[in-house]
Amino acid sequence: MTVAVNPKKLIKGGLHDWEVVIGMEIHAQVTSRSKLFSGASTEFGGEPNDHVSLVDAAMPGMLPVINEECVAQAVRTGLGLKARINHRSVFDRKNYFYPDLPQGYQISQFKDPIVGEGEVLVDLPEGETITVGIERLHLEQDAGKSLHDQNPTQSFVDLNRSGVALMEIVSRPDLRSSEEARAYVTKLRTILRYLGTCDGDMEKGSLRADVNVSVRKPGEPLGTRCEIKNVNSIRFIGQAIEVEARRQIAIIEDGGTISQETRLFDPGKGETRSMRSKEEAHDYRYFPDPDLLPLEFDQAYVDSLAEGLPELPDAKKARFIESYGLSPYDAGVLIAERSSADYFEAVAKGRDGKAAANWVINELFGRLNKEGKDIETSPVSATQLGAIVDLIGEGVISGKIAKDLFEIVWSEGGDPRALVESRGMKQVTDTGAIEAAVDEIIAKNPDKVQQAKEKPTLLGWFVGQTMKATGGKANPAAVNALLKAKLGIE
Amino acid sequence: MTHLNELTLAEARDGLKAKDFSATDLAKAHLSAIEAARGLNAYLLETPDRALQMAGVADAKIASGEARPLEGLPLGVKDLFCTHGVATTAGSKILEGFQPHYESAVTHNLWRDGAVMLGKLNLDEFAMGSSNETSAYGDVVSPWRRAGSETKLVPGGSSGGSAAAVAAHLCLGATATDTGGSIRQPAAFTGTVGIKPTYGRCSRWGTVAYASSLDQAGPIARTVRDCAILLGSMSGADARDTTCADLAVPDFEAAVARGVKGLTIGIPKEYRVEGMSAEIQALWDKGAAMLKDAGATIREISLPHTRYALPAYYIVAPAEASSNLARYDGVRYGLRVPGKDIAGMYENTRAAGFGREVKRRIMIGTYVLSAGYYDAYYVRAQKIRTLIKRDFEEAYASGIDAILTPATPSAAFGIGEKGSGDPVEMYLQDVFTITVNMAGLPGISVPAGLDAQGLPLGLQLIGRPFDEETLFAAAQVIETAAGRTQLPKAWWA
Numbered sequence: 001m002t003v004a005v006n007p008k009k010l011i012k013g014g015l016h017d018w019e020v021v022i023g024m025e026i027h028a029q030v031t032s033r034s035k036l037f038s039g040a041s042t043e044f045g046g047e048p049n050d051h052v053s054l055v056d057a058a059m060p061g062m063l064p065v066i067n068e069e070c071v072a073q074a075v076r077t078g079l080g081l082k083a084r085i086n087h088r089s090v091f092d093r094k095n096y097f098y099p100d101l102p103q104g105y106q107i108s109q110f111k112d113p114i115v116g117e118g119e120v121l122v123d124l125p126e127g128e129t130i131t132v133g134i135e136r137l138h139l140e141q142d143a144g145k146s147l148h149d150q151n152p153t154q155s156f157v158d159l160n161r162s163g164v165a166l167m168e169i170v171s172r173p174d175l176r177s178s179e180e181a182r183a184y185v186t187k188l189r190t191i192l193r194y195l196g197t198c199d200g201d202m203e204k205g206s207l208r209a210d211v212n213v214s215v216r217k218p219g220e221p222l223g224t225r226c227e228i229k230n231v232n233s234i235r236f237i238g239q240a241i242e243v244e245a246r247r248q249i250a251i252i253e254d255g256g257t258i259s260q261e262t263r264l265f266d267p268g269k270g271e272t273r274s275m276r277s278k279e280e281a282h283d284y285r286y287f288p289d290p291d292l293l294p295l296e297f298d299q300a301y302v303d304s305l306a307e308g309l310p311e312l313p314d315a316k317k318a319r320f321i322e323s324y325g326l327s328p329y330d331a332g333v334l335i336a337e338r339s340s341a342d343y344f345e346a347v348a349k350g351r352d353g354k355a356a357a358n359w360v361i362n363e364l365f366g367r368l369n370k371e372g373k374d375i376e377t378s379p380v381s382a383t384q385l386g387a388i389v390d391l392i393g394e395g396v397i398s399g400k401i402a403k404d405l406f407e408i409v410w411s412e413g414g415d416p417r418a419l420v421e422s423r424g425m426k427q428v429t430d431t432g433a434i435e436a437a438v439d440e441i442i443a444k445n446p447d448k449v450q451q452a453k454e455k456p457t458l459l460g461w462f463v464g465q466t467m468k469a470t471g472g473k474a475n476p477a478a479v480n481a482l483l484k485a486k487l488g489i490e
Numbered sequence: 491m492t493h494l495n496e497l498t499l500a501e502a503r504d505g506l507k508a509k510d511f512s513a514t515d516l517a518k519a520h521l522s523a524i525e526a527a528r529g530l531n532a533y534l535l536e537t538p539d540r541a542l543q544m545a546g547v548a549d550a551k552i553a554s555g556e557a558r559p560l561e562g563l564p565l566g567v568k569d570l571f572c573t574h575g576v577a578t579t580a581g582s583k584i585l586e587g588f589q590p591h592y593e594s595a596v597t598h599n600l601w602r603d604g605a606v607m608l609g610k611l612n613l614d615e616f617a618m619g620s621s622n623e624t625s626a627y628g629d630v631v632s633p634w635r636r637a638g639s640e641t642k643l644v645p646g647g648s649s650g651g652s653a654a655a656v657a658a659h660l661c662l663g664a665t666a667t668d669t670g671g672s673i674r675q676p677a678a679f680t681g682t683v684g685i686k687p688t689y690g691r692c693s694r695w696g697t698v699a700y701a702s703s704l705d706q707a708g709p710i711a712r713t714v715r716d717c718a719i720l721l722g723s724m725s726g727a728d729a730r731d732t733t734c735a736d737l738a739v740p741d742f743e744a745a746v747a748r749g750v751k752g753l754t755i756g757i758p759k760e761y762r763v764e765g766m767s768a769e770i771q772a773l774w775d776k777g778a779a780m781l782k783d784a785g786a787t788i789r790e791i792s793l794p795h796t797r798y799a800l801p802a803y804y805i806v807a808p809a810e811a812s813s814n815l816a817r818y819d820g821v822r823y824g825l826r827v828p829g830k831d832i833a834g835m836y837e838n839t840r841a842a843g844f845g846r847e848v849k850r851r852i853m854i855g856t857y858v859l860s861a862g863y864y865d866a867y868y869v870r871a872q873k874i875r876t877l878i879k880r881d882f883e884e885a886y887a888s889g890i891d892a893i894l895t896p897a898t899p900s901a902a903f904g905i906g907e908k909g910s911g912d913p914v915e916m917y918l919q920d921v922f923t924i925t926v927n928m929a930g931l932p933g934i935s936v937p938a939g940l941d942a943q944g945l946p947l948g949l950q951l952i953g954r955p956f957d958e959e960t961l962f963a964a965a966q967v968i969e970t971a972a973g974r975t976q977l978p979k980a981w982w983a
Binding site: 054057058059060061062063064065066093095097099102103104105155157283285286287290291292293 | 812
């Protein structure tokens with residue numbers, strides 16, 4: 001696939017404009033109870049070396065046995081990425097020495113991955129949508145962890161993560177800015193979370209990115225790339241790309257050349273540092289793992305997994321726009337998390353979709369953000385919010401009162417309809433009562449009445465006074481109509 | 491009366507059943523024979539306490555009429571099988587002091603069936619060798635000597651301890667493993683019977699790996715029937731080894747008496763290698779005649795890719811070994827020699843922990859898997875492997891039931907005689923056996939006579955995948971016709 005050059009995305013160098021080209025390898029921890037080739041738990045945390053089987057510790061004579069759930073999760077993910085599922089794939093050994101790699105090799109998939117080419121649609125804030133090609137997805141083992149801060153002279157090794165299943169998702173170099181890269185990872189994370197194949201928790205290391213960055217003058221062949229290893233937040237991914245692209249541009253504009261290497265991003269210093277050059281790169285000596293037979297399954301197996309897939313973000317977004325009349329932006333906000341989308345649908349069911357979206361996005365999300373809560377721990381349930389929307393729709397409360405009601409439900413809980421009753425929040429639609437209030441205000445302010453005839457905008461002042469007099473409960477439409485009639489404003 | 495340790499496994503089983511003697515008597519007879527034979531260096535570790543404890547349990551089971559298939563039968567265990575709470579070294583310094591917290595699938599099956607463990611048997615380091623001279627714990631001396639000579643001979647390898655112990659009556663049978671001939675060649679050198687079953691017949695779980703796609707466990711014993719009995723217990727499906735076949739275990743012992751009437755035995759012309767001695771050729775002809783006399787049809791066949799098997803093996807096996815042995819890094823268990831940093835620790839540990847032959851194979855394996863060499867070596871070797879397998883498939887498709895070949899190019903040689911300069915001289919020991927591993931087929935070695943110096947020679951029968959039964963039937967015909975080998979008198983005691 002070729003990506004058209006977008007002048008707005010170019011980076012200004014000292015001499016010319018530069019296009020940055022980005023490809024990513026995302027390591028996503030597979031959601032599964034046990035490890036890829038052993039029965040040990042994948043639970044996060046625990047004392048060091050609590051979750052280690054004989055296989056994970058690579059004791060002599062131990063053999064790997066594939067965890068079927070991890071295979072299913074990889075296939076589900078492949079389906080979610082609209083990718084080709086390979087009915088036959090092969091596990092290979094990637095050989096290198098490191099203390100937290102007990103076998104002396106990582107079991108991975110090299111030549112024949114379980115998932116082939118696919119794509120991800122990525123929406124950008126300006127409304128643009130780009131397609132990012134997926135080259136492959138393969139299953140592999142995670143390594144353990146070396147702890148260098150426990151002892152002055154020795155390093156300790158924690159094998160709890162050793163053997164945990166990872167999906168490496170490799171994109172094509174289709175990304176052209178740090179913004180696109182961030183949006184891509186965000187979208188990929190959303191898809192994985194919808195599928196339930198990776199929790200996407202970057203703080204726990206469930207999602208890490210290796211970012212390949214190169215720069216070129218628009219229209220020229222690809223430049224030499226550097227790989228920034230193990231970036232563990234979406235914000236850092238953006239920062240790392242920016243500083244790395246500028247570093248490369250500065251070198252080239254200075255007459256230098258980029259050498260292919262692996263680099264590390266230091267968020268504290270805001271720079272990337274060389275980790276190892278191409279010459280120092282390991283020779284991993286990949287070869288098929290003789291302990292494992294090729295992984296084979298049929299289309300019926302893939303079909304059965306496809307049947308169980310949830311509605312995915314793109315489909316859900318299209319449906320929200322179509323069925324609820326939402327704007328693409330609002331639909332995009334609501335589908336970003338499956339739980340938000342589910343919440344919204346519970347509120348919107350049988351109600352006005354736009355009104356429901358407004359309340360969910362503006363009131364609820366706003367409040368959740370402010371309090372640092374998420375939708376799962378929202379004090380206001382979808383049923384409660386739905387009742388509030390109903391009360392507005394039925395004309396029982398005004399929008400303004402509804403906000404007060406929302407506050408009460410948020411902090412105290414309770415059935416909104418009952419609260420409206422018990423706290424006397426009902427909107428006054430009785431024209432007689434409103435009229436009395438209006439008459440009183442008109443009587444008390446003859447000068448304003450006079451002015452209003454020349455300056456109709458004063459109507460607002462009268463509305464405000466009336467609302468104040470009725471404790472905000474008067475139906476604003478009724479107030480407006482009455483005042484207009486009495487003041488002779490049209 | 492014969493000493494109890496000189497009975498065959500089947501005879502001992504019957505004797506225990508008839509209560510002619512107790513399992514404890516049987517264990518004690520073996521333990522004293524082992525003690526007297528320490529000069530052979532067959533056992534790396536004797537486990538007399540465990541043997542007597544297991545024998546006691548066996549006696550109780552026999553008394554209560556609950557005897558299991560191998561109840562009270564004392565066996566030796568090649569020290570490649572991990573044994574729970576009993577040191578397991580793989581013949582290497584790098585595993586010195588290692589005590590597994592688990593029992594290999596194969597030995598577990600034997601103990602499950604009532605067998606008694608006498609101890610752990612010497613072997614070539616990590617099963618890499620054909621003479622048991624690469625063991626970090628010293629050479630095994632064969633109980634056999636050339637007529638009128640006191641020259642110490644090798645028992646073959648890598649299951650040299652197993653073969654020597656069986657031949658010297660230091661156990662009724664022994665576990666062994668075979669990656670390129672490590673059961674069949676030492677069996678041939680010591681006048682014993684050894685079968686490498688089909689790849690996948692025995693679980694590899696808990697057996698220290700040399701070359702995973704070739705390694706297979708099997709028994710060495712003094713008769714064909716004894717091997718059949720042992721293999722029946724050792725084999726079986728195991729979900730922990732995904733390369734282990736999910737097949738029911740046939741009644742191997744019942745197949746022993748089946749005979750060969752109506753079978754067609756292939757004689758592969760490519761095994762008539764250059765420089766083959768007249769003695770070996772004569773033995774081979776004699777074996778064919780025995781099978782013919784018993785009612786088999788003999789037919790010459792062609793296995794055209796045979797000559798590529800040895801070089802291809804010495805790419806595939808070291809490649810896998812270089813990776814399999816990476817875990818011996820000094821970090822978690824076994825030997826650790828400190829270094830100035832982690833790389834230094836690795837280097838020092840592996841330099842001190844591995845012997846010459848192991849290092850050689852790790853280096854060969856690392857080389858053939860390296861970028862730029864992988865396609866030229868590893869990929870081509872795998873292609874050859876496919877061709878070798880196809881040769882056999884075509885032979886079997888043409889109506890061949892089993893194939894007869896010599897087991898080894900010669901009888902046992904003296905300790906230190908071979909391979910000190912050119913390792914290939916030693917590698918050629920496995921020229922007849924290696925194809926069988928490359929094709930994943932079953933192969934049995936059975937004694938068929940003695941050479942001019944009075945040393946045993948063996949014949950090999952190769953079968954269809956998972957058809958060990960035909961091999962037992964045919965091997966029994968040879969054993970009966972050739973007469974059981976008269977094992978050497980205990981000059982070492």
